[in-house]
Amino acid sequence: xxxxxxxxxxxxxxxxxxxxxxxxxxxxxxxxxxxxxxxxxxxxxxxxxxxxxxxxxxxxxxxxxxxxxxxxxxxxxxxxxxxxxxxxxxxxxxxxxxxxxxxxxxxxxxxxxxxxxxxx
Numbered sequence: 187x188x189x190x191x192x193x194x195x196x197x198x199x200x201x202x203x204x205x206x207x208x209x210x211x212x213x214x215x216x217x218x219x220x221x222x223x224x225x226x227x228x229x230x231x232x233x234x235x236x237x238x239x240x241x242x243x244x245x246x247x248x249x250x251x252x253x254x255x256x257x258x259x260x261x262x263x264x265x266x267x268x269x270x271x272x273x274x275x276x277x278x279x280x281x282x283x284x285x286x287x288x289x290x291x292x293x294x295x296x297x298x299x300x301x302x303x304x305x306x
Contacts, residue, residue: 223259
């Protein structure tokens with residue numbers, strides 16, 4: 187699962203390394219959950235077919251269970267991506283606040299007017 191994890195190189199900052207690792211973890215979780223969903227759906231069809239239930243009941247159960255599995259996976263992915271985005275925004279806000287404090291003390295290199303994190 188963590189095959190792409192590597193050590194930090196000399197040419198990248200700790201922020202770049204942290205963001206790359208965060209994206210790698212999010213991609214790993216996304217791919218794992220989506221693959222688990224497909225394996226579950228195919229396995230579910232096999233279980234239903236061996237049970238030999240009424241075709242209408244079997245179809246209803248298959249659609250219901252597949253929908254529930256999809257809802258779980260999508261909710262979980264939404265939650266981890268939301269938590270990651272919230273964490274990144276919180277770190278950016280804290281860094282911006284620290285830059286403003288340093289600039290107000292007169293010891294920093296940045297000026298308050300230079301601190302605009304969200305512009306491209």
